[in-house]
Amino acid sequence: MGNEASSVRAAEKRISTGVAGLDEIMSGGLVRGRAYLVRGGPGSGKTTLGLHFLTCGAAAGEPVLCISLAEPEAQLRDNAQGMGIDLTGVSFLDLSPDANFFSQAQSYDIFSPAEVEREPVTRSIMERVEQLKPRRIFVDSMTQFRYLTQDAFQFRKQALSFLRFLVEHQATVLVTSEGTTEAPDEDLRFMSDGVLELESGPDGRRVAVTKFRGSDFRNGPHAFRLGETGMEVFPKLSSEEHGRPFHPEMIRSGVPELDEMLHGGMTRGMVTLISGPSGVGKTTLGVLFMRELAGRGEHSVVYLFEEWIESFVHRCEAISIPVHAMIERGTLSVVQVEPLRYSSDEFNRMVRREVEERNARIVMLDSISGYRLCIRGQELVTHLAALTRYLKSMGVTALIINETESIAGGEFRVTEVGISYLADNVLFLRYLETAGQLRKAVGVLKKRMSDFENNLRELEITRYGVKVGRPLTNLRGILTGTPQLADHGGDRASPES
Amino acid sequence: MAVIELHRNRRPGVGARGLSRATTEERLAILAVDTNRRNLELLMMELLDRAGYRGIGAMSLEELDQVLQGPHGIALALVDVAGFDQRIWTRCDLLRRREIPFLVISPRQLAAVQETSLAHGAQGVLVKPLATKELSALVRTLLEP
Numbered sequence: 001m002g003n004e005a006s007s008v009r010a011a012e013k014r015i016s017t018g019v020a021g022l023d024e025i026m027s028g029g030l031v032r033g034r035a036y037l038v039r040g041g042p043g044s045g046k047t048t049l050g051l052h053f054l055t056c057g058a059a060a061g062e063p064v065l066c067i068s069l070a071e072p073e074a075q076l077r078d079n080a081q082g083m084g085i086d087l088t089g090v091s092f093l094d095l096s097p098d099a100n101f102f103s104q105a106q107s108y109d110i111f112s113p114a115e116v117e118r119e120p121v122t123r124s125i126m127e128r129v130e131q132l133k134p135r136r137i138f139v140d141s142m143t144q145f146r147y148l149t150q151d152a153f154q155f156r157k158q159a160l161s162f163l164r165f166l167v168e169h170q171a172t173v174l175v176t177s178e179g180t181t182e183a184p185d186e187d188l189r190f191m192s193d194g195v196l197e198l199e200s201g202p203d204g205r206r207v208a209v210t211k212f213r214g215s216d217f218r219n220g221p222h223a224f225r226l227g228e229t230g231m232e233v234f235p236k237l238s239s240e241e242h243g244r245p246f247h248p249e250m251i252r253s254g255v256p257e258l259d260e261m262l263h264g265g266m267t268r269g270m271v272t273l274i275s276g277p278s279g280v281g282k283t284t285l286g287v288l289f290m291r292e293l294a295g296r297g298e299h300s301v302v303y304l305f306e307e308w309i310e311s312f313v314h315r316c317e318a319i320s321i322p323v324h325a326m327i328e329r330g331t332l333s334v335v336q337v338e339p340l341r342y343s344s345d346e347f348n349r350m351v352r353r354e355v356e357e358r359n360a361r362i363v364m365l366d367s368i369s370g371y372r373l374c375i376r377g378q379e380l381v382t383h384l385a386a387l388t389r390y391l392k393s394m395g396v397t398a399l400i401i402n403e404t405e406s407i408a409g410g411e412f413r414v415t416e417v418g419i420s421y422l423a424d425n426v427l428f429l430r431y432l433e434t435a436g437q438l439r440k441a442v443g444v445l446k447k448r449m450s451d452f453e454n455n456l457r458e459l460e461i462t463r464y465g466v467k468v469g470r471p472l473t474n475l476r477g478i479l480t481g482t483p484q485l486a487d488h489g490g491d492r493a494s495p496e497s
Numbered sequence: 498m499a500v501i502e503l504h505r506n507r508r509p510g511v512g513a514r515g516l517s518r519a520t521t522e523e524r525l526a527i528l529a530v531d532t533n534r535r536n537l538e539l540l541m542m543e544l545l546d547r548a549g550y551r552g553i554g555a556m557s558l559e560e561l562d563q564v565l566q567g568p569h570g571i572a573l574a575l576v577d578v579a580g581f582d583q584r585i586w587t588r589c590d591l592l593r594r595r596e597i598p599f600l601v602i603s604p605r606q607l608a609a610v611q612e613t614s615l616a617h618g619a620q621g622v623l624v625k626p627l628a629t630k631e632l633s634a635l636v637r638t639l640l641e642p
Contacts, residue, residue, distance in 0.1 A: 110536040112626040
């Protein structure tokens with residue numbers, strides 16, 4: 001009861017930033033009646049965030065005020081409209097210099113601007129705040145104030161008393177700062193109750209909370225996008241924040257011999273790596289497990305990083321896996337992921353939606369090299385580890401398709417990207433040469449929760465479906481990458497095997 | 498003729514000495530010379546007007562001559578030399594001959610301007626940008642009897 005009451009009180013104190021993903025990072029939003037700093041270079045999205053913050057309050061009927069010191073109101077309104085942000089109910093105090101400032105040659109040098117301009121600026125802000133009594137104030141940007149004070153000490157004093165004035169008028173305040181080397185803004189970081197850093201680099205835009213007084217927050221950076229609907233934040237996955245109970249039952253492939261090899265199937269909530277050369281049947285093997293779940297009405301999702309959806313559907317249908325019907329019944333989602341379109345955090349957000357909103361029970365990534373492209377050159381293992389940890393905590397089975405580069409020969413390796421330790425189970429597929437014919441074989445290399453069969457079996461993919469044969473006991477050269485059938489009673493124990 | 502003249506009442510409580518003068522007789526006149534209109538306005542507004550002096554402005558040598566020819570009762574002059582040529586120094590000499598104390602305002606810290614100003618009778622040289630508080634304190638000191 002006491003806990004409930006205190007959590008209700010905590011929720012009352014929080015107000016939304018206007019950006020759902022950001023609220024999630026900030027444990028529910030901004031603490032009411034505090035002052036926050038948004039830092040970032042030009043074009044990093046500071047103003048967009050500020051406008052979201054204001055419109056969120058305006059939509060709830062709160063008086064909100066935008067104090068613009070650089071950009072004129074008309075321009076702000078235009079830009080907001082372009083991003084689909086509705087500024088109805090947002091009041092503006094436009095303190096940006098107008099065109100007359102230049103044309104009337106009103107420049108002066110007898111006194112410093114700090115002496116001349118500060119007072120009228122301060123006066124109009126005070127008057128407006130006292131008259132409107134806004135609950136949310138966005139100041140864009142504080143960097144302009146810096147030029148209205150003579151030195152760093154004066155600025156600190158002025159800025160602190162300015163923020164205090166706004167907060168004492170019951171407002172939650174968001175101020176922006178450019179933080180350039182000419183005008184470093186450490187002082188503002190010290191005096192704000194929270195700091196949000198926005199940056200945009202070659203690998204996309206990122207936001208990080210670096211300070212948040214009186215609240216927990218999720219360490220960043222997190223990806224965000226500025227698009228047609230304004231700002232969208234994709235919080236980084238963290239398994240501690242998620243998790244739901246699940247029963248670690250077996251998921252079968254529906255092919256009795258394969259399930260036999262796995263001693264009953266794959267345990268739910270585990271990560272399985274399906275590895276092998278091109279065209280050997282990795283995707284097909286993964287889809288078998290999804291078909292079984294679909295039969296029980298459970299939902300799965302496949303992310304295709306390389307193949308087209310049509311080709312995937314056609315390929316599965318050609319071997320009697322009714323993917324089309326599964327999609328129609330809603331037991332399978334097939335999602336085409338264009339390389340370089342999403343950041344890993346955005347991709348994770350998509351996966352989370354499938355898991356949390358559509359209750360997906362198997363997530364298949366086809367393939368790892370496509371996923372690597374998707375995360376734009378960042379640390380593959382770190383990102384994949386975060387994703388698989390999340391999926392495990394949600395009891396979702398992850399199937400990761402890995403294509404080995406060498407079709408035959410070479411050293412036996414599970415993957416070429418060093419991720420096999422992330423996998424609880426490893427299924428490997430190989431080409432097999434017998435009597436001048438290329439055939440396929442499947443084997444289990446690792447299974448964390450139970451024992452498994454350590455023989456390879458022949459795999460046949462025909463138009464009637466997937467067939468797995470009896471254990472191949474007379475193979476040699478498995479570790480060379482190209483196993484071969486040994487002659488009966490021949491050199492099965494030869495040293496080179 | 499574009500002589501700017503401002504006559505405002507002194508605000509109560511500012512500069513006790515000046516206050517008695519201002520209430521008993523005509524306020525002291527200060528001449529401000531500056532080629533930049535905005536500078537001149539600011540000098541009048543930020544300094545003279547607030548401190549309760551009578552401000553007379555001149556933006557060119559001609560205007561300055563006009564002011565000095567007529568009856569003016571100027572107690573102090575502030576001369577911003579930026580934008581003027583060498584002839585401004587002859588006007589400085591004139592101010593000295595008329596026993597009008599004056600301060601030269603220089604756009605930069607220049608030894609040449611400093612030396613020339615003092616040689617032509619300036620009470621001192623101030624470098625822009627000026628600080629209003631210091632300037633009014635200095636003016637008050639110079640105008641003390």
